[in-house]
Amino acid sequence: DAKTTQPTSMDCAEGRAANLPCNHSTISGNEYVYWYRQIHSQGPQYIIHGLKNNETNEMASLIITEDRKSSTLILPHATLRDTAVYYCIAHYAGNNRKLIWGLGTSLAVNP
Amino acid sequence: NAGVTQTPKFQVLKTGQSMTLQCAQDMNHNSMYWYRQDPGMGLRLIYYSASEGTTDKGEVPNGYNVSRLNKREFSLRLESAAPSQTSVYFCATVGQAISYEQYFGPGTRLTVT
Numbered sequence: 001d002a003k004t005t006q007p008t009s010m011d012c013a014e015g016r017a018a019n020l021p022c023n024h025s026t027i028s029g030n031e032y033v034y035w036y037r038q039i040h041s042q043g044p045q046y047i048i049h050g051l052k053n054n055e056t057n058e059m060a061s062l063i064i065t066e067d068r069k070s071s072t073l074i075l076p077h078a079t080l081r082d083t084a085v086y087y088c089i090a091h092y093a094g095n096n097r098k099l100i101w102g103l104g105t106s107l108a109v110n111p
Numbered sequence: 112n113a114g115v116t117q118t119p120k121f122q123v124l125k126t127g128q129s130m131t132l133q134c135a136q137d138m139n140h141n142s143m144y145w146y147r148q149d150p151g152m153g154l155r156l157i158y159y160s161a162s163e164g165t166t167d168k169g170e171v172p173n174g175y176n177v178s179r180l181n182k183r184e185f186s187l188r189l190e191s192a193a194p195s196q197t198s199v200y201f202c203a204t205v206g207q208a209i210s211y212e213q214y215f216g217p218g219t220r221l222t223v224t
Contacts, residue, residue: 032211034211034212036213041199041218042217042218043115043201043203043215043216043217043218044154044201044203044213044215045215046212046213046214049211049212087153091211099144099156099169100153101146101153101154101155102153103151103152103153104153
């Protein structure tokens, strides 16, 4: 699986959009981009994933650049409960063994 | 619908003791995983099971064994615990093969003294 690079930490004001970047410059054509978050030592929670097109669900939006070398997770109206570590993973669904979880971005949503 | 459950939530072992961590899911998923998470490190895959009756090693399998008892249950066994196995252990299941999102349990916090 391709390695991903994320900023160590970010801050966001409550009610504003939180834009979390991820670099995956070595991603291959059959690898999806997945986003998860982990709130204070709980089990990670799936947020969203995509291959080429932008995606949106009830939690967030995922914007993938045309060359697929980077992506941005957008939380449109961040709340205090969105304070968490956010993980970006590039993964080929058929390869169980090589899932690589980095250290993620620690997002602090401030009142 | 409980999703993914893990027992116990906390455990303290002495070096050399053995124990089994239990994981169960009611999501009817085929694939199940065991991860460990240490401070300052990302999740690392210990073992996974693509389907009932199959298991494979992940990134850090040494010192662990697993059993896929049936479709619902996937257990992780420490035969002779070591302090290096102090960690938080997460079980996860995988959604449909084409989308492959993972669903995690709440974790087991294990301390080996």
